[in-house]
Amino acid sequence: MLDVIILTDERYVEPKKKNEYIDNVIVEDGLVLKALENLGLKVKKIAWSDASFDWTQTKIALFRTTWDYAEKFTEFSDWLIDVSIKTQLINDYETIIWNLDKHYLDDLKDKGVNVVETYFIEPKDQRTLKQIHQELGWRDTVLKPAISAAAKDTFKLTPENVTDHEDRFAHLINDESMMLQPFQRSVTERGEISLMMIGKEYTHAVLKIAKAGDFRVQDDFGGTVKDYTPSQAEIDLAVAAVNACQTTPLYARVDIVNDNGGNPAISELELVEPEMWFRKNEKAAEMLASEIHKIFQH
CATH class of the missing domain: 3.30.470.20 (ATP-grasp fold, B domain)
Structure with missing residues (x-):
């Protein structure tokens, strides 16, 4: 029985190819793992999509670098429901679903x-991007899905290019909510x-x-x-x-x-799975481990 599983995606379990990006992922997860082990906890790093692991065999599943979930969202959602019944999630299931x-x-x-000022466009909306901009009185904006990660399907819109994105928008809005925000100059x-x-x-x-x-x-x-x-x-x-x-x-x-x-x-x-830059403050990883350790003391 394990105390904590550090959740990652399959690309970062035993990567054969290395670059600065992947090295940073390995370092980040490693700092958390070491901090937990230093408190006497049994810890392992596993991909959330690992179908061979029995999730009843860990007391806690800690979300860290599950960065492929957006591309596998249906599979991830089904897994999330299943695993939430079998072990304690951090952050908790309700928080994850909300976020x-x-x-x-x-x-x-x-x-x-x-x-940041935000306008949500709900599925099946028949208006064009140009019509929505005219109704809101907005010019330069950013459009993206309400459920997304790593700037997927994110576009900066201007009066000059808005019509170029109408077809893509019409495809996306057919199935999902989109959000529009005035472009923040800062x-x-x-x-x-x-x-x-x-x-x-x-x-x-x-x-x-x-x-x-x-x-x-x-x-x-x-x-x-x-x-x-x-x-x-x-x-x-x-x-x-x-x-x-x-x-x-x-x-x-x-x-x-x-x-x-x-x-x-x-x-x-x-x-859910934010990059936390623990490599810039290792004490923060120790603080996270300490908060998790408190759960085992209750």
Whole structure:
């Protein structure tokens, strides 16, 4: 019987090919694994999609680098229901289900948390992108699915290119919810801030910067990362976002940009499998392990 399974995707279990990206994944998972083992827990790293593993044989399944779930979403959803019955998930099942769908931004807004202005377009909507922009009075925007990862099907729209994306939008909106946000100028001017939280405690932060000519800050698209010291207002906003969750997540990454009014605003609250940059603050991995260890002491 294991105490903790660190959940990853099959590409990162025993990768034959190595690059900086994969090396970082191995380091991140390794820091968490070591911190848990140092507290006397029996730990193993397994792909969530590993059909050979009996999930009743671990007390906790900890989501870390399950970054292929978006491409296998139906399979992942079915697995999630099944595994939630067999073991304890961290973060918990209800939190994961809530956080997988970006409609959670409306929930945060309803609780008084400043989020990036967002308009949701629901399945089967017959309007064109041009019509929706005219109704909202918006010009430069970003369109993406309400359930997505790693900027999949994410487009920056302008009055000049909106018609180029109508066919793709019509295909996507037939089956899924989409979200439209005014393009936040600070994303290209300054970048996006990620604040890491263990429970309700801020641990460290990074600034993600898109490569020249792009607006996507993910390293998949050439983005870079720098250490960052957040303002008190940014820390307070991250704490407010975590406090607005129905149950306090054991870990969270809070992504913040300056909105077009110049105020810090939540762009994403990542509670499922966020990159946490533990390699930039190993103490945060130890704090996460300590919080998990407390579960075994109750």
